[in-house]
Amino acid sequence: GNSVTQMEGPVTLSEEAFLTINCTYTATGYPSLFWYVQYPGEGLQLLLKATKADDKGSNKGFEATYRKETTSFHLEKGSVQVSDSAVYFCALMDTGRRALTFGSGTRLQVQP
Amino acid sequence: DAGITQSPRHKVTETGTPVTLRCHQTENHRYMYWYRQDPGHGLRLIHYSYGVKDTDKGEVSDGYSVSRSKTEDFLLTLESATSSQTSVYFCAISEGELGGNEQFFGPGTRLTVL
Numbered sequence: 001g002n003s004v005t006q007m008e009g010p011v012t013l014s015e016e017a018f019l020t021i022n023c024t025y026t027a028t029g030y031p032s033l034f035w036y037v038q039y040p041g042e043g044l045q046l047l048l049k050a051t052k053a054d055d056k057g058s059n060k061g062f063e064a065t066y067r068k069e070t071t072s073f074h075l076e077k078g079s080v081q082v083s084d085s086a087v088y089f090c091a092l093m094d095t096g097r098r099a100l101t102f103g104s105g106t107r108l109q110v111q112p
Numbered sequence: 113d114a115g116i117t118q119s120p121r122h123k124v125t126e127t128g129t130p131v132t133l134r135c136h137q138t139e140n141h142r143y144m145y146w147y148r149q150d151p152g153h154g155l156r157l158i159h160y161s162y163g164v165k166d167t168d169k170g171e172v173s174d175g176y177s178v179s180r181s182k183t184e185d186f187l188l189t190l191e192s193a194t195s196s197q198t199s200v201y202f203c204a205i206s207e208g209e210l211g212g213n214e215q216f217f218g219p220g221t222r223l224t225v226l
Binding site for chain 2: 004032036042043044045046049051089091093098099100101102103104105
């Protein structure tokens, strides 16, 4: 079946540091890949997505590239802010059910 | 923000009692989903719906049932709640491919089963 593996957190960074959160997946076919973000006490919001190999999703300074050869979709940001503190989820789309398979989430804490 | 509401937002109940959670949307999206969120597991799919009266099971469906009698409402029922069903429950909606497969999530319901 489908699965998503994320690096365990928490990840603690100082403001303006470079961020990488690793994500790898196992899937049949050619899934779409997503990063969702969850701020404290809220539901999930879509951060970015990519639908085919070599696509790069980007939003709010975050980027991730769909790498089919390494089955990866790592999230990066060049300079994090305190407001980026949240839990980040990598996910893939099961094209049959149109449902998401999530990784376990990575908590990011950014210190001033 | 997508128009999704969940009710109740918080509930404490006792083992063995029935519980129904409601998800209501104002977006007229075709697909609706129920997920549960637990530490170390991310979100896991319980059930989903691809139209009125059309539902199917997800990966953690045991102990749960759903119903969708109208486009806008998707109900999740725990027939006899157990402590293992203590969790945060999220509803999501999607237009499917028409909307780029993006899912929009509700604010969540925190359920505690004592």
